[in-house]
Amino acid sequence: MELRHLRYFVAVAEARSLKLAAEEKLNTTQPSLSRQIRDLEDEVGTPLFIRGAKGVELTPAGRVFLDHARVMLSQAEAAVQSARQIAYPTIPSLSMGFMIGHDTTWLPAALKLIRDELPNIHVVISTQNSPQLAVALLHGGIDIAFLRREDGTDDIVFRTLIEEHFKVFLPSQHPLAAKETITLQEIACERFISVSGTALSISGKQPALRRTIDRFLHDNGIEIKPSYEVDNLGGVMSLIASTGGVALLPHYAKTFLPAAVTTRPLECAGPTIDLSVGYRKGNSSSILKLFLSRVDALTSESPIQAVD
Template identity: 80%
Template sequence: MELRHLRYFVAAAEARSLKLAAENKLHTTQPSLSRQIRDLEEEVGAPLFVRGAKGVELTPAGRVFLDHARVMLSQAEVAVQSARQIAYPTKPSFAMGFMIGHDMTWLPGALRLLRDDLPNIHIVISTQNSPQLASALLHGGIDVAFLRREDGSADLAFRTLVDEPFEVFLPADHPLAAKPFITLSEMANQTFISVSGTALSLSGKQPALRRAIDKFLHENDVMIKPSHEVDNLGGVVSLIVSTHGIALLPVYAKVFLPDTVTTRPLEGVGPKIDLSLGYRKANPSPILKVFLSRVNELTADVIANHKGDQ
């Protein structure tokens, strides 16, 4: 498997058309792209696309693979940019990390903020899961990250940006989808899908998202054992489709939803989880200091834009 295969796969998945991806994004021929996709599917050992008259759609395996492909490409780009910056240090560099999905909301404003004050810096972007971002912060791979409060290291500092509510994610044709809200007792009788409890954080504990879900269920005396566990949100959504199950997730995960999946609020007061800005306390970067001085402004802008979209 080569990075070329991953780039071709992501382009086809985003365009939902081999023809459009080949012509508009990759500047190659459709037969060539088709061969690359077949080679990738053979390497993975599973079909990643369903071909149809209107284009291509991701299979459940393809949706899971898409998240990982984006992370791998992002990490490869970070590696290249970091090496170039060391070899040719013409501009000060600043590396930002975003949880997958949150980059759509927070990245544009973060870039504007930096470009306003520091137009001549080199910015590197990385998108990963929260435990991976915390590890990258700790080891100096990135300067700042939008992530959960992953505990386990006194060397990291966190500033809460927003507290995100949860909703129930379920198939659009599920009987509970016809209800205005869903009770915990109704959830207890369903196939329940959760994020993995074995994708360890810095502390060796479960990821913050899994701990928040389990804590909420425990505090409400509801015993729900996950029928399936996945280490990324794309995989959770794929399992909702394939198993006709339900999941409890932060509302930002709606960016991953196909038309066949919808959400409903919980009855009463549901759980919340932080989205925080994390950084290493000993990081001497002057760019980091500028960024931290304007974080409140960034948060206010994002919240205002979100309300305007509702």
């Protein structure tokens, strides 16, 4: 498997069309692109797209693979940019990490903040899951990240941007979708899908998102053992659609919604989870300090409202 295969796959997934991806994004021919996608599917061992007269759609396996493909491409780009920064240290730069999904909400505002202050700065963007971003901060791979307050280290400073509310995610045709609100007791009777408790974290502890869900259910006297666990939100959406199950997720997860999945609010006061900016103690970057001095401006109008 080569990086170009991943780039082609992501381009087709985003365009939802082999023809548009070939002509407008990749500057190649549709037959050549089709061959590259077939080669990738052969390598993965399963179809990633459903071909139709109106274009292509991701299969459940394709939706899960898309999250990982984006992470791999962003990590490869970060590696290249980090090497270039070492070779050419005179170029001012800032490396930023965003949780997958929040790159479509907070990234534009963050980039505008930087460009307004330092129009010639070189910015490197990495999109990963929250626990992976925490590890990248610790190892110096990125300067600042938009992530959760992950456990396991005192070497990362967190500054809360917002507290996100949770909603119930369920199939659009599910009987509970006809209700205006959903109770915890109703969720307890359904097949429950949760974020993996063993996803990569700094200390081996559960990710902050899983801890918040489990703590909320326990505090409300609801005992639910997940029928399925998955380490990315694309996978959660695929399982909701394919199994008819339900999930509790933060508001921003609506950016991942396929047509087959919808949301409903909880009848009770639900949990909240932070979205914070984090950075490593001891990072002396003057650009980082400038960004941190302006970061409060990002919360004046939360980009999360754009996905409501």
